[in-house]
Structures are given as structure tokens and as C-alpha cells.
Amino acid sequence: MTYFVKYLPVTTGNSTRLYTDGRDYCADLYEDLRSAKKFVFLTGLHFMAEFGLIRTGKPSDAVATLAQVLRQTGERGVQVFLLVNQFWRDESEVITGGHPIRAKIMKAGELYGYLPETLKLFDSLKGLKNVHCRTDIHPNSDIFATHHQKTVVIDDRVAFLGGIDLTYLDGDRWDTSEHTARHRHVDRTQKFWHDVHLRLQGPAVEFVRDNFLQRWNHGSLHTIRKKSLNSYEAWSQHIGEDPRHVAVEATQDRRPPALPPFAQKSVLSYTYPADGEEPAAPTVQIVRSMPRKDNWHRQKPTWNTNRSDEWEHSCKEAYLIGIRSANKYIYLENQWVADEDIWAELAAAARRNKNNPDFRIILMVPYEGLFAAGLGSNQELFIGTEMEDVIKASRSPATFGMYALHQHDRRSNVQGQIYIHSKVLIIDDAWSLIGSANAGGISLEGVRSGRDEPDTELSAIIHDKAFASAFRSKVWSEHLGVPVGPTYDVHDADRFRGLANKPGGKLRFFPGYDNIKRGVPTWFPESLQESRDPLRIDFAKQSRIIPSLSRDLLASGLPPTLVRAAFTARVVPSVPPGWRCWYRWHCQLHYDPTEPSGRDPRRAPVYLKLRSLKYDRDEVWNYSDQDSVYIGKLSAERINAETTTAVLGVIRCRVKILPLDEGPNDPGPSMVLQFECMFLNDRFARGNHPDFVRR
Known part of the structure; x- marks a missing residue:
């Protein structure tokens, strides 16, 4: 191992x-x-x-x-x-x-x-x-x-x-x-x-x-x-x-102030890991992501003995090494989980441990993804097929779960997500990874097709059973809100699924996962089960538009950019029996078709047609029963023809909630959901965006 x-x-x-x-x-x-x-x-x-x-x-x-x-x-x-x-x-x-x-x-x-x-x-x-x-x-x-x-x-x-x-x-x-x-x-x-x-x-x-x-x-x-x-x-x-x-x-500054002098050590003075040997003592290894540069040979430390590359990607190797060694559980808590190789290893781990009913894969990520942290995209848009692969490889719905956190501080009346910014991995109460490198995107390989200019990152592998056990116990106790012991117990792992989306709790299912998981019902508060009047239910508080990029869309051969994304209006909590939802969709962009860079937000909005994902038709401008839509080929071609980089767009859906015997033209309560994202020119996306260059 x-x-x-x-x-x-x-x-x-x-x-x-x-x-x-x-x-x-x-x-x-x-x-x-x-x-x-x-x-x-x-x-x-x-x-x-x-x-x-x-x-x-x-x-x-x-x-x-x-x-x-x-x-x-x-x-x-x-x-x-x-x-x-x-x-x-x-x-x-x-x-x-x-x-x-x-x-x-x-x-x-x-x-x-x-x-x-x-x-x-x-x-x-x-x-x-x-x-x-x-x-x-x-x-x-x-x-x-x-x-x-x-x-x-x-x-x-x-x-x-x-x-x-x-x-x-x-x-x-x-x-x-x-x-x-x-x-x-x-x-x-x-x-x-x-x-x-x-x-x-x-x-x-x-x-x-x-x-x-x-x-x-x-x-x-x-x-x-x-x-x-x-x-x-x-x-x-x-x-x-x-x-x-x-x-x-x-x-x-080409001649920055001199650092204190430090003695240079010979590479022979360092200890390197032996194949297949489990350390007898707690062991630490520092790993990094470092971009290729003209002076990489000077930036490269003497103790890095890799001769095959002109950049360092040991942070990514650390993630893969940890996941490949798992036979009890994988706990990945991360701001950004988008690397295809990491997702492939998670699916492989699920298949490898299919005969183990107690094997668990738990991912903890931000509820709003990196979109809220500054990158002009949302991670749930890109990992739908990867999540599906892990679910299909799993022994049961209990094997794999993906979660997020929300907090309501009643004392100050401040509420919002508990933003997961950590970049950690714990394996089997034996192996841990802590550092600055996210599990995907620019942290591990960079953004361009050369895949050799990642962010600079630094993390530490800690192979120490006592440390990993205490680490899992501490972080799980915090997230679950109950004491978790130092010895791994599958019942503790299953508490994540049991507590997710409970009224008044911190744990939430990650929206993208919640949209595709199998065998787990959408949360419906017990206090509302007897209510038949949707006017008494605050649907707008948690309802949202969930983006996805399905394998069918990718396989269509059309440009795998944001303009090929699908969007689903998710109404939470579930509409009570005897009622139904009607949906009216539109997409609005601000750019100047005569200025290919698309840099004029003062222009009148450009409207694009959306198409029903289920029936592949474009009648969703008026009210219909279609809760999922996508941006069709003609709209995608128009964006690619009229822009050179990216423009800001908004997907909006008006949801009307009516009794089953009433139609969409009847009056009734409604709400507007919207999802803001960047629409990228295909050529620009393929050269620059971290989530497209490997598609």
C-alpha cells in the first residue's frame, strides 16, 4: 500500500x-x-x-x-x-x-x-x-x-x-x-x-x-x-x-531583501518513503502544487527528486493516494471538489468496497459552492455526472452522501451558510491530509490546456492513527452536534444522512446531490404535513434553481460550456397533496452584440430561448409543467458568435402554485427564482476555464 x-x-x-x-x-x-x-x-x-x-x-x-x-x-x-x-x-x-x-x-x-x-x-x-x-x-x-x-x-x-x-x-x-x-x-x-x-x-x-x-x-x-x-x-x-x-x-522587485542564511542539506540526508511499507511511527510529508516557470529549476527544492516534470503536482497525488488506500471510510471536507481523477477514485473506492456494508464516503462542501466565493461558476453545475457515477458504484444509498451546513444564530438573528473553506481528507482513522489545496480546479493542475500552472499550494500528509481518529471525532462532533467517539463507528457516519435537512438542524444535503440521490425523500417538515394551504408555507426561503451539466448534454457533441447547462427549479418543501406547480422560464443577458467582448452592462437585455429538458421544445416561455430546462443549440451558437470572452446572465423561473383543478392562467401565489452565472464563449472556455479544459 x-x-x-x-x-x-x-x-x-x-x-x-x-x-x-x-x-x-x-x-x-x-x-x-x-x-x-x-x-x-x-x-x-x-x-x-x-x-x-x-x-x-x-x-x-x-x-x-x-x-x-x-x-x-x-x-x-x-x-x-x-x-x-x-x-x-x-x-x-x-x-x-x-x-x-x-x-x-x-x-x-x-x-x-x-x-x-x-x-x-x-x-x-x-x-x-x-x-x-x-x-x-x-x-x-x-x-x-x-x-x-x-x-x-x-x-x-x-x-x-x-x-x-x-x-x-x-x-x-x-x-x-x-x-x-x-x-x-x-x-x-x-x-x-x-x-x-x-x-x-x-x-x-x-x-x-x-x-x-x-x-x-x-x-x-x-x-x-x-x-x-x-x-x-x-x-x-x-x-x-x-x-x-x-x-x-x-x-x-528583481532584488528583494536578503533572507537569513540557511545551510543547504544534501539529498542523501533525507528519508524517502518505501513502497508497500506502513510507517511504524507517526509520519508527516509536505506536498505542494507549484506552477511551471522559466526558473522552475531554481524554485525546485533539492529534496524534490522528481525528474520527469517541470512543475509540482504532489497535492493532487496526495488526494489520490489517500482515496486509493481506503477500506473503511473516506471523509472529504473541501471548498471545491471538481477534479475528475478524484471523482473517478471515489467511484473506484465504492466499487472496491462493495462487499463491505459499512464502507462510507462522506463529502462536506459549501452549500453555495465556489460561486459564492468569487469564481464565476457554481461547482454543482459540473459534478452531476461524477456524483451519479459514485452513486451507481455504491452498494446502497447509505454508502455515499454529500452535505453542507447552515446556521441560524438566534441570539443575533444572523443566519446563513457555514461556509466550508477547509481542504482536508481523512481515511480509515489512519491517514489525513490538511492544507491549502482544494480537491480540484486550479489548486491541482491549473486552468489552461497545458495543465501545468496550478495555484501555489502547500499541504501536509499525516500518517498517524491517533491524530486521524481525534481529527474525525472533533470535526464530526462539531457538524453533527453530538459527541462522536474516538473509534470509528458506521452508525456515526450514518448520522449525517439521518440528520440532514431536519428542521432546526445545521446539516443540509448538498443541493446537487439532493437532486439526483436515490432512495432518500425530499425533506417535508412534519409541522407542515397536515397543511393544505401553500400560502402558509414559505417556499421562497429554500426553493432555488439548481444547475447541472448532464452526460447526455456532454455526449451531444455541442460545446461543453455553460451555455449547454440544464437548470431545474427545486421547490422546497414539497408542495402539499392536491396542489401543483406551473413554471415560466426565461434567460436574460446584458451585452452588446456589436462589441464582441460583451462589456456593456448598460445595454438593453438580450433574451435567449430556453428549451424543455424533458421534451426538447421551447414552449417554456409561457407557463407549463416543465421544471427543468436547458439552453439550446441555436442560443449557444448565438452566444459564441456574438461574444469573445464571457457575459453575465440570469436564469429566471416564475413558479405558480395552484390546486390540481386549476390552470396556469388562474390567479394564485407565485415566486420568482433566479440563478446568476457567466456564459462563456466556447473557444475562450476551452482555453481558460478550469472545468472545461479536460472535458
Whole structure:
């Protein structure tokens, strides 16, 4: 059995500390930064100066912000090196709507002010000669790719890694297992946050440190400053209307400040995994995703002995290795699960363990998918066929389940999804993976057809039965709301299915899975079972349009882009007996057919015809019984002919609920559901979008 990536070293003698949710991580980071003596290395997708590490509601919290703690650390003479991702060299074109996909990412992901917030942190640390702040631009940053690692290394003594960024953008990462609004900035996104991080001490720290050294010495580092604007530029960027719309310019730094010296070790001094050998002691291996670059040979650490590729993809190999070893259970908790090879291994694991009635596959993902986090797509659109494959390979409906979380903090009257941002995998109470790499998309292989420019990622494989058992027990207890013991019990795994969609509970079936699963009824609240008046039921609260991309559509030979998507109006809870739903659909886009880039949202809307998915006809503009539609060939060809990149579109469905003996023209209660997405030109999608390049 293989448990590790063959060409990377493994280490023993490490101590580990697990963090589920941000509060305890931030508290330990605060103490470790205060005790730093020599150096601190930090990497992240984003940092914010006022991000509070300690939140008690007391005045002392004011000196426990990230900026204050880093400044205090620098004032003690500690060398501080801060390396922050920079999305684009110039955000002005995004602010003014010059790039549709980037603008969509910034709007949906609340990334307006991303670079100005970075500048604010850098400025707060000015004047300290031993504090060095730089941004790092990914070689494929023109559309999607980022430097996504989230690490801290202190004095070669301790390293932190995982999924938590020290920021509020797109959601406050500081949260507790109770997921309440107390001490949190939920006003920004109306969602709670679940994440996982890891603290390491021991030999594994060296590899996290080396990753920082190579990125700092050989990355595309930049200094940033406020950009001077003439009157026209200031007007066009709306400077002054929104403090987040501050123009920032970046200048490449080809000779960044020197790092402290570290001794180079021979490759012979490292230990590499042996085939088929189960470790006798707890073992840690650091894995990464690193893009191909012209200077990859300089960025590549000496301990990476892979000679066959000019980029690193060990994060993906780690996911596949873990799933292939499973014979009891697979628990995959992840922000983004879209990699086809990972889904294929999940289906293979279900088939391999078909004679084991207690084998379980549990996936925990965001309810709204990555669409709510900034990427202009929704993951449930792309994984319908993959979910179907796992369901078909499973022994029974109990084998595989896919879930999400929702919270209603009644004390503050704030409610929303508990956003799953963690990137973890637990196998058989023996093997764990924790880090920054999502299970698909740009985290593992990148966006272009070359598949060699992923986000920079860093994760850790931990082969330790005690750690994996405690990890599963802790995270399952939090999600299920009941104590879960340290010994794996299939009855605990089955509680996910039993508690999902129960009134007042946190657990939900993931909508895409809920739409295709077999043998599990749609939730219908007991309190409403006797009601026959739909006017008393708040259908609009949970009803939604669910996208899908079926195998039949893919097999049709037409472009596998968003314009070939199907959409289903899901009414929740179920309509009471004696009533029925009528559906009226339309699709609306804003673009200028005379301007192929489709960049004019002020234009009158363009309406496209939708077709019934069941009968393949286009009479769905008027009320009908068709709850599922798709965008037909002529509409797809029109978008491809009139655009070159992407345009924003909205799918809308008016649902009317009437007694069985009444028709759609009769008066009655109705609601409007809508689904917002990007419609991509086929050629553009095939070259740039992570979910299409491998179709």
C-alpha cells in the first residue's frame, strides 16, 4: 500500500496541533509571534491590517490585530518577511468593468479593495528596516491562478499551514465551533466560516520554510504604492466614492531583501518513503502544487527528486493516494471538489468496497459552492455526472452522501451558510491530509490546456492513527452536534444522512446531490404535513434553481460550456397533496452584440430561448409543467458568435402554485427564482476555464 508521494521526503518525530475553525489558531499564532526571536515568514492569499487575532470584546483586543502584532514583532528586532498574493498587476480595468470575468470574481468574492487592503497593511509596517513586505504575482494570474498557500514559519521552530487566511474579505475567517455572530464581521457576507489549520513542530518545519525561501528568492515579487491619477483617471475609477476603490500600482522587485542564511542539506540526508511499507511511527510529508516557470529549476527544492516534470503536482497525488488506500471510510471536507481523477477514485473506492456494508464516503462542501466565493461558476453545475457515477458504484444509498451546513444564530438573528473553506481528507482513522489545496480546479493542475500552472499550494500528509481518529471525532462532533467517539463507528457516519435537512438542524444535503440521490425523500417538515394551504408555507426561503451539466448534454457533441447547462427549479418543501406547480422560464443577458467582448452592462437585455429538458421544445416561455430546462443549440451558437470572452446572465423561473383543478392562467401565489452565472464563449472556455479544459 502506498501512503506517500514517492519523490518527496517523509519525517518522523513531529508534534502536531489541529485547529478546526479560526479562533484557536489565531490565539496560538498570536502567542507564537510574540515569542519569535529570529525571523517570521508569512504567505497568504490575503491579509488585513485590522484582522483581530484575539477577540474578547475588551479594549486590549485593539493591540492584538495582525498589523499591531507584526509591528511589535519587528520592533523587537525580529526579521519579518511577508509575502502576499496579488491577483492582477492593475486592478483599474476590473474596477471600471474592463474585464468581465475578473469583475465577476471581484463582485461575487467581495474582492473590491483587495489590493488597497494589502497596501494598508504594508503601510502600517513602514519605518521598520527589518520588516519586508512584497506581493507575488502568479505566472498565470491573467485570469484565475493565484498564490494560494497559507503558511507561517517562526524561528525554524514552528510552522502553521492549512486553509485559513487572516482576512475579512469574502468572509471573516475568525470563527468558533459554535458559529455565532459574536466578535465576528458577519455583516460583510452574512455567512459563517468553517476551516482547518495545522501547527507543526519538528523536522517537517524545514520543508515549509524551504518553500518560502524559494518563492521569495525566485518569485515575481513586487512592491506596491498608491497610484497617482489625473482627473480623468480618478473620475473613471470612481475614486473617492468608495474607499476600497483606491488605485494601486505595482513595481517588480528583481532584488528583494536578503533572507537569513540557511545551510543547504544534501539529498542523501533525507528519508524517502518505501513502497508497500506502513510507517511504524507517526509520519508527516509536505506536498505542494507549484506552477511551471522559466526558473522552475531554481524554485525546485533539492529534496524534490522528481525528474520527469517541470512543475509540482504532489497535492493532487496526495488526494489520490489517500482515496486509493481506503477500506473503511473516506471523509472529504473541501471548498471545491471538481477534479475528475478524484471523482473517478471515489467511484473506484465504492466499487472496491462493495462487499463491505459499512464502507462510507462522506463529502462536506459549501452549500453555495465556489460561486459564492468569487469564481464565476457554481461547482454543482459540473459534478452531476461524477456524483451519479459514485452513486451507481455504491452498494446502497447509505454508502455515499454529500452535505453542507447552515446556521441560524438566534441570539443575533444572523443566519446563513457555514461556509466550508477547509481542504482536508481523512481515511480509515489512519491517514489525513490538511492544507491549502482544494480537491480540484486550479489548486491541482491549473486552468489552461497545458495543465501545468496550478495555484501555489502547500499541504501536509499525516500518517498517524491517533491524530486521524481525534481529527474525525472533533470535526464530526462539531457538524453533527453530538459527541462522536474516538473509534470509528458506521452508525456515526450514518448520522449525517439521518440528520440532514431536519428542521432546526445545521446539516443540509448538498443541493446537487439532493437532486439526483436515490432512495432518500425530499425533506417535508412534519409541522407542515397536515397543511393544505401553500400560502402558509414559505417556499421562497429554500426553493432555488439548481444547475447541472448532464452526460447526455456532454455526449451531444455541442460545446461543453455553460451555455449547454440544464437548470431545474427545486421547490422546497414539497408542495402539499392536491396542489401543483406551473413554471415560466426565461434567460436574460446584458451585452452588446456589436462589441464582441460583451462589456456593456448598460445595454438593453438580450433574451435567449430556453428549451424543455424533458421534451426538447421551447414552449417554456409561457407557463407549463416543465421544471427543468436547458439552453439550446441555436442560443449557444448565438452566444459564441456574438461574444469573445464571457457575459453575465440570469436564469429566471416564475413558479405558480395552484390546486390540481386549476390552470396556469388562474390567479394564485407565485415566486420568482433566479440563478446568476457567466456564459462563456466556447473557444475562450476551452482555453481558460478550469472545468472545461479536460472535458
